[in-house]
Amino acid sequence: MSVFLSACLLLGGIPHPASAAGHYMEGEEDVSLAPKEVEAGSRQESFGSDGNLIVTLDPGHGGEDSGASYEWDGLTVDEKDLNLKIALACKRELEQYDGVTVYLTREDDTALALSDRVVYADSVQSDLMVSLHNNVQADEDDPSPTAIGALVILPNGNYRPELLPVSEKVAGNILDNLSELGIINNGYLQRDSTSKSYPDGSAADYYSIVRNATLKNIPSMIVEHAFLSNYDDYINFLSTDDKLEALGVADAQAIAKAYGLKLTSHSAAAVGDAPFTDVYLEDYYYDPVVWAFENGITSGTSSTTFSPANACNRAQIVSFLWSAAGKPEPESQQTAFTDVAADAWYETAVRWAVENQITAGTSETTFSPNAACTRAQCAVFLWKAAGAPQPGEDAPTFADVAPSDYCYTAVRWAAEQGITAGTGQDTFSPDQICSRAEIVTFLYRAFASPA
Numbered sequence: 001m002s003v004f005l006s007a008c009l010l011l012g013g014i015p016h017p018a019s020a021a022g023h024y025m026e027g028e029e030d031v032s033l034a035p036k037e038v039e040a041g042s043r044q045e046s047f048g049s050d051g052n053l054i055v056t057l058d059p060g061h062g063g064e065d066s067g068a069s070y071e072w073d074g075l076t077v078d079e080k081d082l083n084l085k086i087a088l089a090c091k092r093e094l095e096q097y098d099g100v101t102v103y104l105t106r107e108d109d110t111a112l113a114l115s116d117r118v119v120y121a122d123s124v125q126s127d128l129m130v131s132l133h134n135n136v137q138a139d140e141d142d143p144s145p146t147a148i149g150a151l152v153i154l155p156n157g158n159y160r161p162e163l164l165p166v167s168e169k170v171a172g173n174i175l176d177n178l179s180e181l182g183i184i185n186n187g188y189l190q191r192d193s194t195s196k197s198y199p200d201g202s203a204a205d206y207y208s209i210v211r212n213a214t215l216k217n218i219p220s221m222i223v224e225h226a227f228l229s230n231y232d233d234y235i236n237f238l239s240t241d242d243k244l245e246a247l248g249v250a251d252a253q254a255i256a257k258a259y260g261l262k263l264t265s266h267s268a269a270a271v272g273d274a275p276f277t278d279v280y281l282e283d284y285y286y287d288p289v290v291w292a293f294e295n296g297i298t299s300g301t302s303s304t305t306f307s308p309a310n311a312c313n314r315a316q317i318v319s320f321l322w323s324a325a326g327k328p329e330p331e332s333q334q335t336a337f338t339d340v341a342a343d344a345w346y347e348t349a350v351r352w353a354v355e356n357q358i359t360a361g362t363s364e365t366t367f368s369p370n371a372a373c374t375r376a377q378c379a380v381f382l383w384k385a386a387g388a389p390q391p392g393e394d395a396p397t398f399a400d401v402a403p404s405d406y407c408y409t410a411v412r413w414a415a416e417q418g419i420t421a422g423t424g425q426d427t428f429s430p431d432q433i434c435s436r437a438e439i440v441t442f443l444y445r446a447f448a449s450p451a
C-alpha cells in the first residue's frame, strides 16, 4: 500500500532527512542542470520501451562525505558503506533478469557531487535513477531515537509530470518489499524548493537528485531504507552484510516487478530441487525449504518465490506449525478474533492453535495476523506446539535472555533440542525479527525426522 504524505505531516513525527545531523547532502546543492530537450520518438520519450531497461543506482555519499554516521556497541557505522553494499546487492540481483542494464554512480568509496551523479545517469541514457540511502535522527538525549522505518522521496510532479507515475510505481513496490522484510512504511515525501523554479516557472524539487533527474527527463527517487540511529532498525536491517543484501534484493525485485522483467533461465536453473528462484543450493536454509515444500508446509509466497528474507508474521507461523502437525481438523467452529476473517487462508490454523494452547492471541479479541514475529516469539510458538516441555538442567542459557523473560524456558528448550544455536557466541537475539528462512529452519530441525 502506498500513501502520499505531505512534507508537513512527515515533519510532525519524522525528522526531515535533510535536517538530521550528518545527512545534509541529500538536498543542499544549488546546481540545476540544463533541461534536456526531448524529441518525439526518442529514448527519452519512450523510456524502457525498447526492450532493454537502463537503470542507474546511486549509492548515496562516498569519500569524505560519509553521510549519516552513528555509533553502536563502540562501532561507528557510516551510511555511505551501507548504501554501497545495498547498491551492489541490488545490481547483482537485477542482473539475474533479462533485458536490463545496471550502472552504478560509484562502485567504491568515491566522492561525487550530486549533480554529477545525474550527469552520469543521463550519459548512460538511464530509464530510471534510484538513489540509495539510510536515514538518521539526531537526539543528544536519546542514544536510540524513535524515528524508524523507510520512506521514499519522489519528484513533486510539477515539471514533466509524466515521470512521476513511473517513479511512483517503482517506489510503491520498493516500500511494499521493504515492509515485507518488517520495515515500517512511512510512505512518500515530496518537497518543493523555496528558491528554485523549473523552466516552466513551477516550484522546483528541493532535493538535487530528483530535481536534476527531472530536468534530464529521468524518472527518479531517493530511497531512505531505515534509520541507522534507531537500534531496532539497525539491528534488524542494517547490522550485517546479509541484511544489507536483503535490502538490495528487495529494491531489485521491486524494480523488476514494476517493469515486468523476467528472470533469465540461467538463474532459474541454479536452484536445484527447490521450485523457488530465490533459494539457492548454498543457502543454509536450502534443505529446510525443500523439506517444507515437499511436505506441504509452505507453497512459497508465489509459485516461483519463497522470499527467505521476509519477516515471518503470526499468520504464517501458525500455518507452518499446523501444516507440520499434519493439518488436523480443529473442533471449534470459529475464533473469538475480530481480525481473523472466516475465509482467511490461515483461519483453520488459528482455530487449531488456540485449541492446542499454542496461542491465546494478542488480546481476547485480536490475533494480529500480520504482525512480524520476533525470534523469541517463534521459539515460544515452537515450544508450545511441542507441548511446552521442561528443558533439562544443563540446557544452554544466553546472555541476552534472562530467567524472568517470558521466552526463557522456550529458548533453553529450543537450544537443548538443537533447533537453534543462537546468533552469536552467547546470544540469542530475542527481539530480532524472525525471517521466513529462519522459521523454516527452526521447523525443519524440530519436525523433520532425522535422515
Ligand SMILES: [Zn+2]
Residues within 6 Å of the ligand: 023, 026, 060, 061, 067, 068, 079, 132, 133, 134
Ligand atoms: Zn543519505
